[in-house]
Amino acid sequence: MAQRFMAIAFCHLTTDWMVRRRPELRATPFVLAAPERNRMVIKAVNVVAAANGICCGTVVADARAVYPGLEVFDDKPQLAQQLLKALGEWCIRYTPVVAVDLPNGLILDISGCAHLWGGEAAYLNEILKRLSAFGYHVKAAIADTIGTAWAVCYFGDQGAAIVEPGRQAEALSPLPAAALRLEDTVVEKLRKLGFYQVRSFLHMQRRALRRRFGQAMLDRIDQALGWVKERIEPICPIVPYQERLPSLEAIRTKTGIEIALKKLLEGLCKRLEKEGQGLRKCSLKTYRVDGRQQIIEIGTSRASRNIQHLFKLFEDKISTIAPGLGIELFVLEAAVVEDLPANQEAIWSTTTGNQQALIAELIDRISGKVGEKAIHRYLPAEHHWPEYSLKLADSLEERPATEWPLDLPRPLHLLPIPQAIEVTVRLPDYPPMLFHFQGKLHRVKKADGPERIEQEWWLRKGEYRDYYCVEGEQGARYWLFRLGHYDNATPEWFLHGFFA
Amino acid sequence: MTAVSQKEIITRLKQDLLVWEGFKRTDADKAGAIGMGSIEDHFPEKVFPKGHIHEMISYQPESAVATNGFISAITGKLLGDSGFCVWVSAARTIFPPTLALFGIPPEQVIFADVRTQREALWTIEEALKCEALTTVIGELSELSFGDSRRLQLAVEKSRVTGFIHRNNPRSENTTACVTRWKIDPLESTGHPEMPGIGFPCWDVQLLKVRNGQPGNWQLEWNGDFCHLQPTMLAIPQFQKRKTG
Numbered sequence: 219m220a221q222r223f224m225a226i227a228f229c230h231l232t233t234d235w236m237v238r239r240r241p242e243l244r245a246t247p248f249v250l251a252a253p254e255r256n257r258m259v260i261k262a263v264n265v266v267a268a269a270n271g272i273c274c275g276t277v278v279a280d281a282r283a284v285y286p287g288l289e290v291f292d293d294k295p296q297l298a299q300q301l302l303k304a305l306g307e308w309c310i311r312y313t314p315v316v317a318v319d320l321p322n323g324l325i326l327d328i329s330g331c332a333h334l335w336g337g338e339a340a341y342l343n344e345i346l347k348r349l350s351a352f353g354y355h356v357k358a359a360i361a362d363t364i365g366t367a368w369a370v371c372y373f374g375d376q377g378a379a380i381v382e383p384g385r386q387a388e389a390l391s392p393l394p395a396a397a398l399r400l401e402d403t404v405v406e407k408l409r410k411l412g413f414y415q416v417r418s419f420l421h422m423q424r425r426a427l428r429r430r431f432g433q434a435m436l437d438r439i440d441q442a443l444g445w446v447k448e449r450i451e452p453i454c455p456i457v458p459y460q461e462r463l464p465s466l467e468a469i470r471t472k473t474g475i476e477i478a479l480k481k482l483l484e485g486l487c488k489r490l491e492k493e494g495q496g497l498r499k500c501s502l503k504t505y506r507v508d509g510r511q512q513i514i515e516i517g518t519s520r521a522s523r524n525i526q527h528l529f530k531l532f533e534d535k536i537s538t539i540a541p542g543l544g545i546e547l548f549v550l551e552a553a554v555v556e557d558l559p560a561n562q563e564a565i566w567s568t569t570t571g572n573q574q575a576l577i578a579e580l581i582d583r584i585s586g587k588v589g590e591k592a593i594h595r596y597l598p599a600e601h602h603w604p605e606y607s608l609k610l611a612d613s614l615e616e617r618p619a620t621e622w623p624l625d626l627p628r629p630l631h632l633l634p635i636p637q638a639i640e641v642t643v644r645l646p647d648y649p650p651m652l653f654h655f656q657g658k659l660h661r662v663k664k665a666d667g668p669e670r671i672e673q674e675w676w677l678r679k680g681e682y683r684d685y686y687c688v689e690g691e692q693g694a695r696y697w698l699f700r701l702g703h704y705d706n707a708t709p710e711w712f713l714h715g716f717f718a
Numbered sequence: 719m720t721a722v723s724q725k726e727i728i729t730r731l732k733q734d735l736l737v738w739e740g741f742k743r744t745d746a747d748k749a750g751a752i753g754m755g756s757i758e759d760h761f762p763e764k765v766f767p768k769g770h771i772h773e774m775i776s777y778q779p780e781s782a783v784a785t786n787g788f789i790s791a792i793t794g795k796l797l798g799d800s801g802f803c804v805w806v807s808a809a810r811t812i813f814p815p816t817l818a819l820f821g822i823p824p825e826q827v828i829f830a831d832v833r834t835q836r837e838a839l840w841t842i843e844e845a846l847k848c849e850a851l852t853t854v855i856g857e858l859s860e861l862s863f864g865d866s867r868r869l870q871l872a873v874e875k876s877r878v879t880g881f882i883h884r885n886n887p888r889s890e891n892t893t894a895c896v897t898r899w900k901i902d903p904l905e906s907t908g909h910p911e912m913p914g915i916g917f918p919c920w921d922v923q924l925l926k927v928r929n930g931q932p933g934n935w936q937l938e939w940n941g942d943f944c945h946l947q948p949t950m951l952a953i954p955q956f957q958k959r960k961t962g
Contacts, residue, residue: 572850576848577848577850580844583844584841584844584845587840587844588832588833588840592841593830593831594831595827596824607815608824622824624818628813628816629813629816630786630787630790630813630816630817630820631779631783631786631812632812664913664914664915665914665915666913666915690780691905692905694780695903695915695918715813716780716783717783717918718784718787718788718790718816718918
C-alpha cells in the first residue's frame with residue numbers, strides 16, 4: 219500500500235503555549251531568551267514580535283534597541299520537546315504512528331487513515347482547525363514521503379498543502395535547497411555555487427553531487443523522492459493502569475461488588491507485578507444502570523500490589539456505594555503508581571522488609587478509616603525553638619539525618635499552646651516562687667534555669683523565651699517560661715509542659 | 719512420695735490454668751528480664767508479661783505525664799533497635815524528642831492522632847493485631863470489660879504488648895487487662911544542698927496483677943529503673959496508699 223505522511227510545523231510553539239497559559243500576553247510582543255556566551259540570545263518570538271521584525275538568534279539588547287516595548291521571559295530548554303510529546307500523544311487520535319520532529323514539528327504516518335475523515339483535504343483541515351483552536355500557529359503538508367511533506371510544510375507558500383502521489387519531484391523543484399534538510403555547510407556551499415532552488419541540482423549526475431557534497435546529501439534526495447525508506451520513531455503513550463469489568467446482568471448486592479472488585483484487583487496487580495510497579499492511589503468507579511457514577515478511592519502510604527491488603531482498604535468503603543437498580547460496569551484505575559521492585563519470597567517472616575510492609579498496611583488501614591492526617595512520624599529538625607524542633611517524616615524508610623538532642627531538659631508532655639499563668643518572682647531573672655495554674659496554687663520547691671531560647675530572626679520575629687524547670691511540693695515537674703524581658707512593666711509567664 | 723507427686727500435679731495444673739487464661743508463653747518471652755529489679759518478682763513466673771494488655775490509671779495531668787514516662791521506660795526496654803511502636807491518642811501532648819530519654823528512638827514511634835474515643839479504640843485494636851509492632855500505647859479514658867476482652871484476644875494472637883493509659887476514667891471498672899498500675903510523681907532526689915532538679919522519680923503502684931502479687935515501689939529513672947531507699951524518701955504521708 220502506498221504510504222502517505224503528514225508533516226506539521228508549529229511556527230511559534232513555545233510562545234503560543236505561553237499565550238495559552240497567560241491570555242493577557244496575546245497582544246504584547248514578547249520573546250523567550252536564554253544565556254549563550256554571556257549574552258541573552260532570543261530563542262523564540264511570538265507572532266506580534268515577529269511582525270515587528272524581531273527574529274530568533276538576535277541578542278536581547280539589540281532587539282530592545284529596535285523595539286523598546288519588548289518583554290523577555292526565560293526560555294526552558296526542555297519545554298519544546300515536552301510540548302511536542304504531549305501534542306504527539308494528542309494526535310494519536312488521527313493516526314497510530316506519530317513521531318516528534320525537533321525542534322518544532324510532528325511527523326504523522328497517515329497511511330490508510332485519511333479516508334475515515336472523508337479524504338485527505340478534510341483530514342488536513344480538521345487537524346489544522348483543531349490545533350489552531352488551541353492557539354497554535356501551524357502549517358501542514360501531506361506527501362508520499364517524509365522528506366517532501368517536511369519540505370512543502372516548512373518552505374511551501376500555503377499553510378496547508380497536499381502533494382499528489384508520485385509528484386514529489388515537481389513539488390520539490392521550486393523550493394530552496396534548505397528544504398531537503400541538508401546540513402548548514404552544504405546549503406551554504408550550494409548557495410555560493412548558485413544552486414538556489416532544488417530543481418537546479420535535482421537531476422544532476424549523482425557521482426558529481428557525491429564528490430562535492432557527500433553521500434548525506436544524496437540520501438536526503440533519495441528520501442525526499444521516495445527511493446529510500448525513512449524511519450521515524452513513533453511515540454508510545456503510556457497505557458493507563460485501568461481495568462474494566464462489564465457485567466452481563468446488573469449487580470445489586472455487596473457480594474457481587476466484592477467479587478467484581480477482587481477480579482479487577484487480580485488483573486491490575488498482575489500487570490503491576492509484571493512491570494515492577496505498585497500503586498499509591500486507586501479508585502473504583504461504578505456505572506449504574508440509570509447513568510449515575512459513583513467512585514470510591516483508596517490511598518496507600520507505600521507502593522503496594524498486595525491484593526488482600528488493597529481489597530481490605532476498599533472493603534470499608536464498599537458500603538458507601540448505592541447500587542440502585544444495579545451496576546453494569548466497574549472500572550478500577552490506579553491513578554498514581556510507583557516503582558516497587560519485586561521482592562524475594564521471605565523465608566523468615568520476621569525480616570525487617572516484611573515488618574515494614576506489614577506496618578505500612580496497618581497505616582493504610584488506619585488512614586483509610588480515620589483520615590490521612592491522623593498518622594505522624596517525627597524526625598529531628600535543627601531548631602532550638604521547641605515547636606519547630608521536629609518535622610514530619612515522609613516515609614517509613616526515612617531515617618533521622620541528625621541525632622536527637624538530649625543535652626537540654628525537654629518535657630515529656632508539651633502543650634500545643636502555652637497556657638498563661640500568674641507567678642510570684644523574688645527577683646528578676648529568678649525562677650518563680652509560686653504560680654497559679656488553672657485556679658490552683660503551686661509552690662516551687664526546686665528549680666533549674668533559665669535556659670534562654672531566642673527566636674530565629676531569619677525565620678520569624680518575636681520575643682525570646684526564658685525557660686525554667688520547676689518542681690512543685692507534690693513532686694510534679696513543670697516547664698515554665700517568661701516571654702521577653704523585664705524592661706516593660708510585667709512580662710508574661712506561661713506553662714509549656716510537664717516533665718515525667 | 720504421694721505428697722511430692724501431689725505437689726507436682728498442683729504445679730502442673732497451675733501451669734495449665736495459666737495457659738487457659740491466655741498466658742501462652744514462648745521461650746523468648748520468658749527470657750527477657752527488663753531490669754525492673756524487685757518489681758519483676760511480683761509478676762507470674764517472675765517475668766514482665768509481654769504480649770498482654772496493661773492498664774494504667776491517672777487522674778491529674780501531673781500523674782498522666784509520670785504514667786506516660788513509666789510506659790515509655792518499659793517500652794524503651796522492649797523496643798530495641800528495630801521495633802516499632804504505635805501511640806494512639808485523641809489529644810496528644812507527647813513531645814517526641816523526649817522519648818529518646820526513656821530509651822525509645824523517637825523515629826520508631828508512629829503516632830495515630832484520632833479524633834474520638836471510638837476511633838481510638840478501633841485503631842488500638844487494629845494496631846494490636848499487627849504482628850510487626852512491638853508495643854501499642856493507647857490513651858483512652860473509658861474501657862469497658864467487653865472492649866478490654868477484644869483487645870486481649872487480639873494480643874493473644876499477635877503477641878504485641880499493649881498499654882492502655884486511662885486518664886481520668888469515670889470508674890475503675892473491672893477489665894480483662896493483666897495488670898493495673900497507678901503512677902504518681904515523686905519529689906526528685908539528689909543532694910539536699912545542691913540546687914536544681916534530679917532524675918524523674920515515681921511512686922509506682924501495682925494495684926492488680928493476674929496470678930501475681932500487687933505491690934508499691936518508689937523508683938527513679940536514670941536510664942534504668944533504680945529503686946529508692948526508703949530513708950531517702952520525703953513523701954507526704956497522704957500520698958501513700960495501702961494496696962495489695
